[in-house]
Amino acid sequence: xxxxxxxxxxxxxxAGCETTPSNVKQLDHLESVGDDPRIVLMxxxxxxxxxxxxxxxxPNAEWTNAAQENFAVAMVDYAESIGADLSVVHxxxxxxxxxxxxxxxxxxxxxxxxxxFGMTKLxxxxxxxxxxxxxxxxxxxxxxxxxxxxxxxxRDYQASxxxxxFAILAAAAGVGVGxxxxxxxxxxxxxxxxxxxxxxxxxxxxxxxxxxxGAAKAVAKLFKDIPASRASTE
Amino acid sequence: MKSIxxxxxxxxxxxxxxxxxxxxxxxxxxxxxxxxxxxxxxxWNLAPNYAGTGRRKNSQTWTQDGMLLDRLVFVPAVxxxxxxxxxxxxxxxxxVFRKDMLPNEIEELAExxxxxxxxxxNAIFSTSNLRPQTFGDHRGxxxxxxxxxxxxxxxRGMVGAFVVDEKLYFMYYLAAHPHYYVKHRDEAEAIIKSxxxxxxxxxx
Amino acid sequence: xxxxxLTFLITTTFIVCGVALAAVEExxxxxxxxxxxxxxxxxxDEQGLWxxxxxxxxxxxxxxxxxxxxDINAYINAIVCRVAGAYxxxxxxxxxxxxxxxxxxxxxxxxxxxxxLIVRAGSTDEIAAVVGHxxxxxxxxxxxQRLRDIKKKMAAGAFFDVALIALSGVSAPVGQMTAMMxxxxxxxxxxxxxxxxxxxxxxxxxxxxxxSYTVWENIIAEEEAAVAKREEPGMFAKTHxxxxxxxxxxxxxxxxxxGPPDQDAVHDQKLLSVLNSNYAMLxxxxxxxxxxxxTLDLLERHGEMGVNPSLVRFFYGEMFRQRGEDGDxxxxxxxxxxxxxxxxxxxxxxxxxxxxxxxxxxxxxxxxNFRMYLExxxxxxxxxxxxxxxxx
Numbered sequence: 031x032x033x034x035x036x037x038x039x040x041x042x043x044x045a046g047c048e049t050t051p052s053n054v055k056q057l058d059h060l061e062s063v064g065d066d067p068r069i070v071l072m073x074x075x076x077x078x079x080x081x082x083x084x085x086x087x088x089p090n091a092e093w094t095n096a097a098q099e100n101f102a103v104a105m106v107d108y109a110e111s112i113g114a115d116l117s118v119v120h121x122x123x124x125x126x127x128x129x130x131x132x133x134x135x136x137x138x139x140x141x142x143x144x145x146x147f148g149m150t151k152l153x154x155x156x157x158x159x160x161x162x163x164x165x166x167x168x169x170x171x172x173x174x175x176x177x178x179x180x181x182x183x184x185r186d187y188q189a190s191x192x193x194x195x196f197a198i199l200a201a202a203a204g205v206g207v208g209x210x211x212x213x214x215x216x217x218x219x220x221x222x223x224x225x226x227x228x229x230x231x232x233x234x235x236x237x238x239x240x241x242x243x244g245a246a247k248a249v250a251k252l253f254k255d256i257p258a259s260r261a262s263t264e
Numbered sequence: 265m266k267s268i269x270x271x272x273x274x275x276x277x278x279x280x281x282x283x284x285x286x287x288x289x290x291x292x293x294x295x296x297x298x299x300x301x302x303x304x305x306x307x308w309n310l311a312p313n314y315a316g317t318g319r320r321k322n323s324q325t326w327t328q329d330g331m332l333l334d335r336l337v338f339v340p341a342v343x344x345x346x347x348x349x350x351x352x353x354x355x356x357x358x359x360v361f362r363k364d365m366l367p368n369e370i371e372e373l374a375e376x377x378x379x380x381x382x383x384x385x386n387a388i389f390s391t392s393n394l395r396p397q398t399f400g401d402h403r404g405x406x407x408x409x410x411x412x413x414x415x416x417x418x419x420r421g422m423v424g425a426f427v428v429d430e431k432l433y434f435m436y437y438l439a440a441h442p443h444y445y446v447k448h449r450d451e452a453e454a455i456i457k458s459x460x461x462x463x464x465x466x467x468x
Numbered sequence: 469x470x471x472x473x474l475t476f477l478i479t480t481t482f483i484v485c486g487v488a489l490a491a492v493e494e495x496x497x498x499x500x501x502x503x504x505x506x507x508x509x510x511x512x513d514e515q516g517l518w519x520x521x522x523x524x525x526x527x528x529x530x531x532x533x534x535x536x537x538x539d540i541n542a543y544i545n546a547i548v549c550r551v552a553g554a555y556x557x558x559x560x561x562x563x564x565x566x567x568x569x570x571x572x573x574x575x576x577x578x579x580x581x582x583x584x585l586i587v588r589a590g591s592t593d594e595i596a597a598v599v600g601h602x603x604x605x606x607x608x609x610x611x612x613q614r615l616r617d618i619k620k621k622m623a624a625g626a627f628f629d630v631a632l633i634a635l636s637g638v639s640a641p642v643g644q645m646t647a648m649m650x651x652x653x654x655x656x657x658x659x660x661x662x663x664x665x666x667x668x669x670x671x672x673x674x675x676x677x678x679x680s681y682t683v684w685e686n687i688i689a690e691e692e693a694a695v696a697k698r699e700e701p702g703m704f705a706k707t708h709x710x711x712x713x714x715x716x717x718x719x720x721x722x723x724x725x726x727g728p729p730d731q732d733a734v735h736d737q738k739l740l741s742v743l744n745s746n747y748a749m750l751x752x753x754x755x756x757x758x759x760x761x762x763t764l765d766l767l768e769r770h771g772e773m774g775v776n777p778s779l780v781r782f783f784y785g786e787m788f789r790q791r792g793e794d795g796d797x798x799x800x801x802x803x804x805x806x807x808x809x810x811x812x813x814x815x816x817x818x819x820x821x822x823x824x825x826x827x828x829x830x831x832x833x834x835x836x837n838f839r840m841y842l843e844x845x846x847x848x849x850x851x852x853x854x855x856x857x858x859x860x
């Protein structure tokens with residue numbers, strides 16, 4: 031009886047109140063992006079960590095590199111398959127303006143996770159989704175000759191075996207210890223208005239970015255319902 | 265057995281308490297924050313007590329799009345010798361309001377306090393356009409604020425402040441740039457400028 | 469059980485560290501462990517560290533607090549290159565606008581120097597000494613060593629930590645940044661190594677090795693002048709051993725090897741030029757920390773060093789005015805007046821003197837000073853406020 035109870039307490043303490051819900055949450059304002067939409071993919075902010083027994087989040091170069099590369103490849107392939115014209119911006123090529131919008135996007139994305147998909151709603155919104163990056167993002171449209179910008183943010187903390195064991199022991203002593211988590215989101219932004227026309231919350235089990243097939247699966251799932259001309263013709 | 269059951273009940277209760285006390289809609293029209301009164305338009309949400317570090321008990325924070333993107337904060341009735349924030353750590357060296365402060369000193373109080381909110385070395389604040397402003401019958405000031413914060417978007421905003429009966433009434437709007445600062449600026453400015461003090465009825 | 473283990477741990481640490489210190493002082497032949505142009509090839513944890521640091525460097529490059537000003541960057545880069553010698557091209561130097569004293573070096577050769585260090589430097593040699601110390605951390609691979617040590621220790625000590633947390637209520641470090649911080653905190657042996665090797669590099673670059681301890685003596689003096697003692701220490705204090713101890717052993721070491729310091733103090737023109745050109749930014753940031761004892765200590769040093777007297781006096785005025793203790797108003801007024809007597813008082817000296825005169829009730833004198841302010845600074849953004857007082 032006791033070990034089960036301890037397990038339960040551990041999960042309760044670790045889970046917290048504002049977990050990202052486990053079904054795919056998506057927002058879709060677009061019917062279609064029209065023929066040959068031109069999309070610019072901003073450098074995906076993806077990072078993998080191994081959480082060691084002692085709690086240090088050790089950046090894992092191999093995983094992160096693999097995930098970033100696989101993601102980029104999968105994105106280009108997928109974009110081709112749905113007839114979207116995708117250009118990729120490399121992380122070293124960002125202009126100061128683009129950096130500003132990336133930072134803003136992270137703040138907006140976290141806000142959307144908390145207030146739209148999370149449990150603490152903003153009553154004034156009454157369920158509406160009107161978050162935007164603003165029309166001045168237009169300058170990026172011109173620089174890249176694109177109509178839409180795709181922003182991706184993802185953090186993955188993989189718990190080692192020792193870490194999980196430690197978490198259970200810690201819970202027994204009344205201390206909440208994180209075992210590992212992932213959170214992330216992707217936004218498709220209309221570069222003329224700055225409006226977020228499509229937003230997806232990345233969920234656990236979407237696909238393993240660290241290998242090529244997994245990345246392809248994850249991308250397909252992540253962007254399954256992204257509006258695009260070819261995909262809607264069945 | 266019983267103690268474990270209690271533990272589970274308490275844990276669940278704590279969990280739900282955090283979930284249920286959330287943001288509430290700010291009524292349009294006159295709102296009272298302690299003795300401060302402002303006129304609000306639609307679209308604002310009142311942040312719960314746990315949001316925002318170092319909040320004084322009678323202060324309020326409003327937001328339209330979320331605290332990371334825009335916030336309107338009211339800090340009423342700050343007495344001589346008190347800081348704009350509540351911080352347990354004595355060594356934080358928070359600046360305090362003094363009842364004889366002139367506009368330039370209130371500007372400095374704001375700047376130094378904002379820096380402390382984000383942590384010394386994590387943010388740079390600059391103020392400009394200090395100008396007189398009346399709030400109801402009370403002479404006060406307004407000025408503009410700009411901030412660069414690490415790992416965050418830039419923030420821009422404005423402060424409105426006045427002193428009555430040796431107490432400071434301090435209001436500010438801060439929002440992310442690009443886009444959010446401009447989006448709510450006019451509304452926020454109107455609310456700040458509408459501020460006045462509730463008239464206390466005389467005792468017979 | 470826990471308190472006894474803790475006591476044991478602390479006692480052991482002191483003994484071990486004492487021994488470590490002695491051991492390093494005897495080591496005459498400290499050398500660099502890696503050649504110029506080094507890049508890690510094999511160890512995966514080292515590569516992981518590099519990747520994370522490359523990302524950190526990318527965001528540093530985007531940071532709003534990065535100083536892009538050319539004269540400060542040129543000055544600091546020149547010092548770094550000279551001290552680094554053959555390793556000059558291995559480093560990227562980032563000057564960050566942060567009012568605390570700090571300098572750091574990562575395993576990838578990313579060096580940060582905070583403006584709080586520049587405003588506290590008594591000489592270019594002192595900056596060179598700190599730079600030498602940081603470079604030594606790099607060439608001796610201390611970061612990687614530390615990451616490995618911490619990993620090992622945390623795995624073993626993790627269960628002990630849980631008990632400590634539960635009893636003391638102090639939570640374990642959370643978040644990736646703090647974990648990295650702990651990884652970069654070098655142990656006392658590594659700090660001593662960096663000190664000794666750093667001094668050697670400084671001498672090779674023809675800087676004054678006595679600066680290696682005067683920098684710490686200044687830190688000690690500032691701490692003594694501080695009103696809020698043991699303030700939330702800057703990261704530097706958290707990760708480096710006690711200043712008194714360092715000043716002492718470095719003084720002994722340097723004097724033994726290189727003889728006593730030269731008697732004549734020479735005005736350090738390069739540093740003075742940087743301070744004079746950037747004094748407003750540096751001292752406004754310092755004033756924003758609201759720590760008057762420390763600010764006073766810095767102003768005294770700048771006065772002695774020969775920073776533009778009008779600037780120093782103006783900031784004495786600012787400091788007294790903001791501190792606002794009994795008698796401070798008079799001191800502030802006097803400082804502003806003194807500043808104005810000099811050649812290039814900032815226009816704000818007139819303005820802030822004017823505000824103090826307003827408080828005195830000396831309206832006419834206040835208005836004279838306000839008028840002078842607007843004359844000298846026609847683009848003043850607070851014109852509306854000043855004109856309001858002029859029209860009253």
